[in-house]
Amino acid sequence: MSSMSRLTVGMQPNQESGGASPPHPGGSCRYPEHPALLRPAGPWFSGRMEISRKPPTGKGPAETFTGEVWVDPITRGLPPSPLNAAAVHFTPGARTAWHSHDGGQTLYVTEGRGRIQARGQQIVELRPGDVVFAPDGEEHWHGASPQHFMTHLSITEGAPHWGPHVTDAEYHGGTH
Amino acid sequence: MSSMSRLTVGMQPNQESGGASPPHPGGSCRYPEHPALLRPAGPWFSGRMEISRKPPTGKGPAETFTGEVWVDPITRGLPPSPLNAAAVHFTPGARTAWHSHDGGQTLYVTEGRGRIQARGQQIVELRPGDVVFAPDGEEHWHGASPQHFMTHLSITEGAPHWGPHVTDAEYHGGTH
Amino acid sequence: MSSMSRLTVGMQPNQESGGASPPHPGGSCRYPEHPALLRPAGPWFSGRMEISRKPPTGKGPAETFTGEVWVDPITRGLPPSPLNAAAVHFTPGARTAWHSHDGGQTLYVTEGRGRIQARGQQIVELRPGDVVFAPDGEEHWHGASPQHFMTHLSITEGAPHWGPHVTDAEYHGGTH
Amino acid sequence: MSSMSRLTVGMQPNQESGGASPPHPGGSCRYPEHPALLRPAGPWFSGRMEISRKPPTGKGPAETFTGEVWVDPITRGLPPSPLNAAAVHFTPGARTAWHSHDGGQTLYVTEGRGRIQARGQQIVELRPGDVVFAPDGEEHWHGASPQHFMTHLSITEGAPHWGPHVTDAEYHGGTH
Numbered sequence: 177m178s179s180m181s182r183l184t185v186g187m188q189p190n191q192e193s194g195g196a197s198p199p200h201p202g203g204s205c206r207y208p209e210h211p212a213l214l215r216p217a218g219p220w221f222s223g224r225m226e227i228s229r230k231p232p233t234g235k236g237p238a239e240t241f242t243g244e245v246w247v248d249p250i251t252r253g254l255p256p257s258p259l260n261a262a263a264v265h266f267t268p269g270a271r272t273a274w275h276s277h278d279g280g281q282t283l284y285v286t287e288g289r290g291r292i293q294a295r296g297q298q299i300v301e302l303r304p305g306d307v308v309f310a311p312d313g314e315e316h317w318h319g320a321s322p323q324h325f326m327t328h329l330s331i332t333e334g335a336p337h338w339g340p341h342v343t344d345a346e347y348h349g350g351t352h
Numbered sequence: 353m354s355s356m357s358r359l360t361v362g363m364q365p366n367q368e369s370g371g372a373s374p375p376h377p378g379g380s381c382r383y384p385e386h387p388a389l390l391r392p393a394g395p396w397f398s399g400r401m402e403i404s405r406k407p408p409t410g411k412g413p414a415e416t417f418t419g420e421v422w423v424d425p426i427t428r429g430l431p432p433s434p435l436n437a438a439a440v441h442f443t444p445g446a447r448t449a450w451h452s453h454d455g456g457q458t459l460y461v462t463e464g465r466g467r468i469q470a471r472g473q474q475i476v477e478l479r480p481g482d483v484v485f486a487p488d489g490e491e492h493w494h495g496a497s498p499q500h501f502m503t504h505l506s507i508t509e510g511a512p513h514w515g516p517h518v519t520d521a522e523y524h525g526g527t528h
Numbered sequence: 529m530s531s532m533s534r535l536t537v538g539m540q541p542n543q544e545s546g547g548a549s550p551p552h553p554g555g556s557c558r559y560p561e562h563p564a565l566l567r568p569a570g571p572w573f574s575g576r577m578e579i580s581r582k583p584p585t586g587k588g589p590a591e592t593f594t595g596e597v598w599v600d601p602i603t604r605g606l607p608p609s610p611l612n613a614a615a616v617h618f619t620p621g622a623r624t625a626w627h628s629h630d631g632g633q634t635l636y637v638t639e640g641r642g643r644i645q646a647r648g649q650q651i652v653e654l655r656p657g658d659v660v661f662a663p664d665g666e667e668h669w670h671g672a673s674p675q676h677f678m679t680h681l682s683i684t685e686g687a688p689h690w691g692p693h694v695t696d697a698e699y700h701g702g703t704h
Numbered sequence: 705m706s707s708m709s710r711l712t713v714g715m716q717p718n719q720e721s722g723g724a725s726p727p728h729p730g731g732s733c734r735y736p737e738h739p740a741l742l743r744p745a746g747p748w749f750s751g752r753m754e755i756s757r758k759p760p761t762g763k764g765p766a767e768t769f770t771g772e773v774w775v776d777p778i779t780r781g782l783p784p785s786p787l788n789a790a791a792v793h794f795t796p797g798a799r800t801a802w803h804s805h806d807g808g809q810t811l812y813v814t815e816g817r818g819r820i821q822a823r824g825q826q827i828v829e830l831r832p833g834d835v836v837f838a839p840d841g842e843e844h845w846h847g848a849s850p851q852h853f854m855t856h857l858s859i860t861e862g863a864p865h866w867g868p869h870v871t872d873a874e875y876h877g878g879t880h
Contacts, residue, residue, distance in 0.1 A: 215477045223470035224490045230481025230641060232675040233620050244596055246619055246677050248640075250460045250483055251507070259435070261458065261507055265617070265677055267598055268585050282437065284426045286815075287832065288600075289582060294399035301391040304815065304832035305406025307426055314400045323584035325598050325617060331427070331437055331507065406817060408851035409796050420772055422795055422853050424816075441793070441853060443774055444761050463638075463656065464776075465758060480639070480656035499760035501774050501793060567829045575822035576842045582833025602812045602835055603859070611787070613810065613859055634789065636778045646751035653743040657758025659778055666752050683779070683789055683859065 236264070236272075240338050242347075243270025243319070250329075261331045266290065271319020273341045276310070278334025283308040289324035291347070293317055299349050302326065317342045412440070412448075416514050418523075419446025419495070426505075437507045442466065447495020449517045452486070454510025459484040465500035467523070469493055475525050478502065493518045588616070588624075592690050594699075595622025595671075602681075613683045618642065623671020625693045628662070630686025635660040635670060640678035643699070644670040651701050654678065669694045764792070764800075768866050770875075771798025771847070778857075789859045794818065799847020801869045804838070806862025811836040811846060816854035819875070820846040827877050830854065845870045 219228045236245030250261040290302035295315040310316050320326035395404045412421030426437040466478035471491040496502035571580045588597030602613040642654035647667040672678035747756045764773030778789040818830035823843040838844050848854035
């Protein structure tokens with residue numbers, strides 16, 4: 177009964193200080209680690225600071241990806257900020273279409289083995305820890321190796337411009 | 353001898369097409385996965401696209417952090433882009449000082465357990481998958497739990513403004 | 529030319545000390561971080577210690593998984609050790625069939641959101657940092673959430689025993 | 705009030721089916737993702753399957769490590785199983801002492817750059833995805849690079865045998 181009482185308090189945190197309801201539904205649970213901590217179950221404003229639980233994973237659309245690609249969004253991309261960040265999971269053989277970004281694109285490989293190619297250049301292998309910067313307008317593609325899963329962060333500051341899919345011949349290095 | 357010959361080719365990739373030397377030293381090695389792939393050992397330009405190996409890990413300076421904090425930089429922060437991204441590892445009990453960012457700060461928790469607090473608000477617990485957006489000028493701090501390691505990505509688009517260190521009393525939730 | 533000479537030494541490390549060829553093909557490359565370090569490109573024995581590059585990612589077979597599951601093997605499982613460890617990536621909605629393991633199974637969630645259920649019990653949500661131990665013979669299943677990617681380590685010390693696939697009704701919690 | 709009622713049910717899951725109290729304290733919270741899911745706040749038995757929240761991070765003891773090392777335990781190591789698994793974070797320059805394991809040791813590098821050396825052999829660089837097997841009794845050490853953070857999984861099936869610390873001269877490759 178006493179643990180329930182503590183939990184009840186956690187469900188209505190803003191009533192403790194006479195404040196208004198949280199701006200998003202979802203409530204909160206206190207966890208046993210420390211009684212002074214909140215652990216909201218849903219989006220939460222602390223002052224003007226917003227804390228969100230993990231957003232749903234999205235699927236890379238067939239128009240701009242080949243193979244199975246799964247995207248965990250990080251930033252919300254609210255105007256006027258052009259910032260967009262996501263963790264992108266490529267299953268073996270999967271890759272983006274040819275594309276470029278206004279303002280460029282930064283990639284940071286966190287897992288597995290991958291490939292990247294700028295238009296007219298050789299394919300380069302990607303491994304965890306690698307950092308790539310593709311500048312404004314530089315057409316390129318990136319993806320997993322044929323036999324390896326690969327995850328990278330993608331950070332962009334402008335709109336993408338999508339081109340054709342990467343053919344199997346291009347992906348396997350038959351053409352440069 | 354034949355494997356050495358293949359490697360030699362990989363060491364001088366731009367000579368294959370009669371090009372100039374790569375803009376950064378370091379050379380490259382072909383790996384056996386696929387003979388058409390490059391795996392440069394150092395920074396590399398492919399067209400105007402730059403591929404860098406993992407940058408060195410830096411230590412969070414004592415002026416702005418309490419405890420041991422290790423920073424793996426992701427972006428280079430070259431002008432005119434204000435973008436700065438890094439993976440930040442907090443050892444148990446370590447935390448930033450109070451601070452805010454021009455343009456705000458996005459955090460994405462990838463490992464462990466942490467804490468975050470906006471000035472005048474309660475401490476909120478952080479877990480992997482959580483996304484935080486602290487808007488322009490919102491003073492806050494973040495760090496690991498007392499008994500847990502924590503890693504988050506940090507993405508900012510403007511200069512930080514550092515305030516006082518987070519006292520042990522603040523960190524442990526004695527004050528709200 | 530001088531950088532090639534350094535690399536050539538790295539290609540034949542055992543000849544420096546008059547040793548035999550490495551037991552596996554693949555050669556090695558010296559990297560510029562430190563001239564005394566080896567970075568073999570393929571499997572390598574250092575004394576009796578074996579160092580292997582990332583093994584290929586495998587696909588979870590349709591007989592024992594529902595949906596797309598990708599497996600990065602860690603241990604080799606050589607006799608007489610029964611140890612088997614792997615990092616298993618579940619795309620949203622994907623899950624194992626019902627199964628148990630001789631000697632039990634340990635799971636360690638490293639990313640995303642998942643689900644687990646023991647036969648006759650309620651479904652429990654899994655998050656990063658969670659550790660599960662399913663003892664010898666305990667029938668259960670695990671997988672990703674419907675809207676989230678999930679990765680866990682799996683460590684087993686005995687043979688699996690596979691049962692029926694997890695139906696959509698079971699997966700969505702319609703039955704306990 | 706209705707959200708509180710749902711939560712109350714989640715606090716006493718075993719009373720729904722007339723069962724006994726959970727074997728560990730901690731209670732549970734239902735999360736909004738799906739009403740049929742449990743998300744216990746503490747250790748939990750589902751049938752004979754045990755689900756634990758992230759265990760606390762421990763510090764590598766000065767007797768067996770040089771520099772700051774942080775250990776996230778995965779397995780419980782309950783008798784009679786000799787299995788021990790952990791995620792080990794090495795700060796730059798940190799390393800184990802010389803040691804071996806009964807039954808051997810498997811390492812799986814998940815982040816950063818590291819070093820490993822078997823007694824009498826050259827130092828080899830470690831990178832994410834690398835798998836190392838040090839067989840029964842093979843004396844070796846492993847750790848981070850001087851300028852990089854490194855995390856690896858460690859899986860063992862027997863007792864460690866610790867030797868002397870790795871000197872700076874050994875660590876920097878001055879001796880083989």
